[in-house]
Amino acid sequence: MNLLRSRLVQAALILIVSYLIFQFAIRPPAPFSVLSLYMGIVLLAVLVYVSSDSDSWRAFLRPMHATLVDPGKRALRLALMIVIPLLLGYYAYTQAAAKPQAPPELRAVHPAPPDTIQFRGKDFKIAGGDNPLRKDAAAIPKHVAAGGEIYVRNCMYCHGDNLDGKGHFAHGFNPPPANFQDPGTIAMLQEAFLFWRIAKGGPGLPKEATPWNSVMPAWEDRLTEEQIWQVIMYLYDATGQQPRRWETAHGAH
Amino acid sequence: MARTSAGRATRRAHLLRCLLGPLPAAYSEYAAVGPSSAPRIWTLLVALFRARVGLHALGVSLIIGVVFAPSEGSAQAGDANAGKAVYERKCAMCHGVKGDGKGAGAELLDPKPRDFTSGVYKIRTTANKTPSDQDLFRIITAGMPGTSMPPWDVLPEKERWNLVAYIKTFAADKFKEAPKKLELPKEVSSSEASIKRGKEMYEAIECHKCHGNLGRADGPSRPELKDDWGHPIAPANLTKRWTFRGGASRTEIATRIANGVLGTPMPSFIDSVEKPEDVWHLTNYILSLGPESPAYATLVTVNGTTDAIPDDPNAEFWKKAAPNTIPLMGQVIVDPRNFNPIIDLVIVRGAYNDKEIAFHLTWDDPSQTTAEGRADAPGAAKKIAADAIALQFPSKIVPGTERPYFLMGDATDSVYLLRWEGGKAGEVSASGPTKLKTLEGGEVVSKTVYENGQYRVVIKRPLAGKGEERPTFQPSTFVPVAFQAWDGGAGETGTRMSLTSWYYLRLEPPQSNRRFVVPPVVALLTLVAMLLVVRAASRGRGR
Structure with missing residues (x-):
């Protein structure tokens, strides 16, 4: 295949194939900023590859140069001269006519937890902390049942009957309530992290997590320490997720 | 016969949409990226590419859809015993283990969860009191909008049929009479x-x-x-x-x-x-009475005008202004909480000129109540308060994303409320949901219309805010805004309210013709640049 030997075609193919891989083979999908970073790196690599020696570089440039000057490619040249300005003009139109969008709200979804918090006037260890109610395995079903009742009377309105973040009030709030069925939420967090989030709610978030806009109440005003641990146990039980453990280096001391 | 051709027509329309749809979608995608720092051309390419890939995906799903049409719809015999396990995990929290509608969550819910032991079902397609299995299955699958019953389509179809079989066992005698299908008269199309x-x-x-x-x-x-x-x-x-x-x-x-x-x-x-x-x-x-679904706004647009802004909420001016529909939710943070808010949406229209800014608010409230009591039944025994609504802004509008706490601010950052209550608007500074301070000496005017269960209110104030506690509005800036509403007739007052978290409001300058000037210039400049490149290239060869 002569076409495949062409440096330009090769470069284009590499770009397309890597784009397809980044876009469709990575799960969960990478955000746009990461994608463009990867593609930038690939583009650089391709440029290094085609310019590795001067023959290759000339071969890469030849088809482009030919399009610009060859008398035989006049029709193509003309077509490009019409199509590209039109495309850019249309692009400019969509930009100029675009309705303003609300500015994006960048926020840290799972901000780093503090080492300790104040819970109803006493120091409470978060980093490395574990759920004390799990020690007595026989009592776990009782705690889960109690947690379920707390959930349905307090949390369900936003986080949903099915714990999927689709409660009564979910569609009215931004940021949306957490979806506990999503493996990206409680499954990658420690129980003590959840304790912090439940106890301190939106107002207890650090600035990078936009505390002014989270509608999550600070439940320390309403629930006891035991009740918070119980509702945490219910979340894991009802979704079938496992809490993340603290790294051993942390848990050792 | 007519039916098949109609089916074919819709299928053709669908196909056409699939073929033509992705392209504009691609453009809107990169347009939505807006003024970000991402390289725009790259965004365009990606978007175009996605559109093409999307086209293939759509094509494939179309084929799949035709070949494997979903089999839902035909009633299946469920297994009540298997349904019991699912019921106790997913339903008993509200409907109760015994099916009596007295689960742990029931107390706070309105409407109350169904009491299955009664065998009475709201939604039937039958002429007698017995719902068909299909009716029960449909409710489980689609839920009941406006209530706490969510759609359980996340459960496998088989499990939903098992649930149907199980909930029938709570009132087995009520299902002895076979469901009798209701025959509707011949359909009359709308005219x-x-x-x-x-x-x-x-x-x-x-x-x-x-x-x-x-x-x-x-x-x-x-x-x-x-x-x-x-x-x-x-x-x-x-x-x-x-x-x-x-x-x-x-x-x-x-x-x-x-x-x-x-x-x-x-x-x-x-x-x-x-x-x-x-x-x-x-x-x-x-x-004909209302739209199919509310089109919720993500940004509240206030349009600029050179004319005077009318006070009358029924003025033609306001009918022409673009509506922004905002959903309101219950306040469940501070006691007393409001799990079943009455006012679930407000339609906001806005306008400004060089002197003042005005908001036109429309919301449904089934009973008009003022501070003196209900307008239609003075001295009613029921606990009532004045109907109220408020627009909330930061006391000071500063650049950046940081804002006061959405629930009426806090001790460190206060908010400014443009608050209408029982027919009259005023200004309030708040540093918490119960820490309100009325601002005196403002120039707020308002006019209220209450007709057939709906309020329409215009609230106006000067663009420039007097003093530290009133924000000044400036064109083309994003201003944080939030809303609160109270149906006094239902006893809503204080923290028993409906509310939103922060939205953005934007004062849009009167429509400019920039969008017709910029594109031709861009196209022309591109063409010139290309000509220059071609010329430079041919000179280079000539040398």
């Missing part, structure tokens, strides 16, 4: 004449007694309505079709009119209408 006839029937069979003259659930009987269990029950707001318990399709609405909603004051009307097909005229009238 002006049909809607007119529907409106006549609406009055003739006294729908307005509960549902109100324009369907806004404000009829005079509303306060006395109770369900079979003695709980107060609100009539449906017919202008909000998306909250209809049994679905909002033509057939579903006609069925509700024909056989009623069991266990509620909504009776069967198939024998009360003059002719059976009046059921369809009524349906067409109801469908």
